[in-house]
Amino acid sequence: MRGNLFAVAVDLVVLTVRDGELCVLLLERTAKPFAGEAALPGGFVRPAEDLLDAATRELVTETGLEIGTHHLEQLASYAAPDRDPRGRVLTVGHLALVPDLPEPAAGGAGCAWHPVAKVDQLAFDHAAILADGVERARAKLEYTTLAAAFCPEEFTISQLRRVYEAVWGTLPDPRNFSRKVTTTPGFLVPTGERLNAGRGRPGQLFRRGPATSLHPPMLRGDE
Amino acid sequence: MRGNLFAVAVDLVVLTVRDGELCVLLLERTAKPFAGEAALPGGFVRPAEDLLDAATRELVTETGLEIGTHHLEQLASYAAPDRDPRGRVLTVGHLALVPDLPEPAAGGAGCAWHPVAKVDQLAFDHAAILADGVERARAKLEYTTLAAAFCPEEFTISQLRRVYEAVWGTLPDPRNFSRKVTTTPGFLVPTGERLNAGRGRPGQLFRRGPATSLHPPMLRGDE
DNA sequence: ATGGGGTACCGTCACGCTGACGAGAACATC
DNA sequence: GATGTTCTCGTCAGCGTGACGGTACCCCAT
Numbered sequence: 073m074r075g076n077l078f079a080v081a082v083d084l085v086v087l088t089v090r091d092g093e094l095c096v097l098l099l100e101r102t103a104k105p106f107a108g109e110a111a112l113p114g115g116f117v118r119p120a121e122d123l124l125d126a127a128t129r130e131l132v133t134e135t136g137l138e139i140g141t142h143h144l145e146q147l148a149s150y151a152a153p154d155r156d157p158r159g160r161v162l163t164v165g166h167l168a169l170v171p172d173l174p175e176p177a178a179g180g181a182g183c184a185w186h187p188v189a190k191v192d193q194l195a196f197d198h199a200a201i202l203a204d205g206v207e208r209a210r211a212k213l214e215y216t217t218l219a220a221a222f223c224p225e226e227f228t229i230s231q232l233r234r235v236y237e238a239v240w241g242t243l244p245d246p247r248n249f250s251r252k253v254t255t256t257p258g259f260l261v262p263t264g265e266r267l268n269a270g271r272g273r274p275g276q277l278f279r280r281g282p283a284t285s286l287h288p289p290m291l292r293g294d295e
Numbered sequence: 296m297r298g299n300l301f302a303v304a305v306d307l308v309v310l311t312v313r314d315g316e317l318c319v320l321l322l323e324r325t326a327k328p329f330a331g332e333a334a335l336p337g338g339f340v341r342p343a344e345d346l347l348d349a350a351t352r353e354l355v356t357e358t359g360l361e362i363g364t365h366h367l368e369q370l371a372s373y374a375a376p377d378r379d380p381r382g383r384v385l386t387v388g389h390l391a392l393v394p395d396l397p398e399p400a401a402g403g404a405g406c407a408w409h410p411v412a413k414v415d416q417l418a419f420d421h422a423a424i425l426a427d428g429v430e431r432a433r434a435k436l437e438y439t440t441l442a443a444a445f446c447p448e449e450f451t452i453s454q455l456r457r458v459y460e461a462v463w464g465t466l467p468d469p470r471n472f473s474r475k476v477t478t479t480p481g482f483l484v485p486t487g488e489r490l491n492a493g494r495g496r497p498g499q500l501f502r503r504g505p506a507t508s509l510h511p512p513m514l515r516g517d518e
Numbered sequence: 519a520t521g522g523g524g525t526a527c528c529g530t531c532a533c534g535c536t537g538a539c540g541a542g543a544a545c546a547t548c
Numbered sequence: 549g550a551t552g553t554t555c556t557c558g559t560c561a562g563c564g565t566g567a568c569g570g571t572a573c574c575c576c577a578t
Binding site: 076077078079080116117118119120121122123146148149150151152153160162164287288289291 | 299300301302303339340341342343344345346369371372373374375376383385387510511512514
């Protein structure tokens with residue numbers, strides 16, 4: 073074994089959709105490096121702990137979310153020699169997609185949702201990690217059913233469509249969008265109930281189906 | 296900084312197409328753990344070295360390839376606590392796509408190409424890393440022009456089609472395939488020359504174009 | 519020279535999916 | 549009831565694709 077050792081951390085890009093905007097969970101740093109600046113939630117990997125376990129643990133402790141219900145995947149690793157002034161730290165970025173929460177963040181203080189479009193500066197190289205996470209999410213909406221991960225347990229097609237609008241910035245046609253998601257087998261499971269949103273005709277409520285991939289994919293207009 | 300530190304390595308999934316088969320570069324281990332078994336090329340990250348730099352260095356020293364000409368990207372990180380009996384080692388898997396080389400591998404001894412379909416057992420968790428790399432390559436052929444990375448500097452459409460056949464296991468229709476790749480702007484740049492393959496009408500020679508993505512993607516028949 | 523095997527490249531056609539609408543059904547409010 | 553909003557059913561043209569016939573061009577055997 074070599075003598076040049078690394079500290080290994082996991083950082084989380086936790087995304088949600090609030091009020092039609094794509095938001096990321098950020099916390100204000102209190103510790104020494106980059107104190108006072110915003111940063112992604114994260115922490116060091118413990119001994120005898122795997123990466124996904126560490127990310128799950130951080131997700132639960134930082135946001136108070138239940139375990140297992142939400143989407144969590146590895147993004148990429150970042151290990152530029154000068155990315156941390158304290159020394160050699162490799163961080164494994166993770167992407168989490170969660171529905172809009174009643175309480176912003178039950179975890180520590182200074183933990184809050186920020187619209188991704190308004191984030192300007194972050195500690196360390198977290199801006200690059202965030203950009204990679206957002207791009208991954210955008211790409212995955214094209215060929216997976218992952219948009220439903222942003223929705224609550226039961227949701228209407230309109231709510232699902234607004235997820236695409238928030239993540240992509242483009243608003244798909246309601247009729248064509250409805251046709252696409254309802255004809256994809258296993259994407260949506262109707263509950264038989266309807267949601268009265270106050271205005272207009274109530275929409276049918278759906279639950280997430282077993283399907284995970286979209287064939288053919290749903291392409292966003294721009295590029 | 297915590298006391299639980301990791302050794303950090305990079306491992307390479309180097310893929311090529313030889314005789315119509317997708318092959319991976321493997322070397323036989325001589326060092327203590329898993330001695331005698333086949334393993335992916337790789338090594339520890341040096342101080343003040345970034346991940347992609349370390350992967351590039353290993354690629355050059357193990358295979359004798361020139362730098363910068365070939366595709367190299369990060370795959371994912373693997374850090375199961377018991378993946379290395381020597382201690383806590385995190386490895387960052389990388390994927391490299393190279394054209395068929397005249398000499399199998401100029402690097403160390405015991406370094407050779409193996410058909411991916413015939414690989415049965417590898418040291419550490421390298422079998423999982425290889426599987427992820429192959430799956431990534433398969434997926435990327437669908438929506439990128441990366442198949443040309445397996446081809447030499449100049450190539451015909453038939454050679455490019457055989458890359459798809461080797462990676463996907465399915466043989467696309469020659470006429471439809473030709474229409475697809477030639478009508479995609481920026482995929483292929485004709486050189487004006489022809490390649491006499493000995494049998495049949497010589498095919499037109501092309502070079503890689505500036506395009507990187509395929510819109511709409513080329514979907515493989517199966518799933 | 520002449521024909522045959524093999525490969526490259528042309529064009530055609532039907533099918534499926536998509537974007538772009540029209541129109542009706544089911545709610546709320548006034 | 550009238551009006552506005554939203555959901556959900558349609559229709560239609562256009563594009564890309566799978567399937568396939570036909571032709572051009574090369575080498576080689578006769």
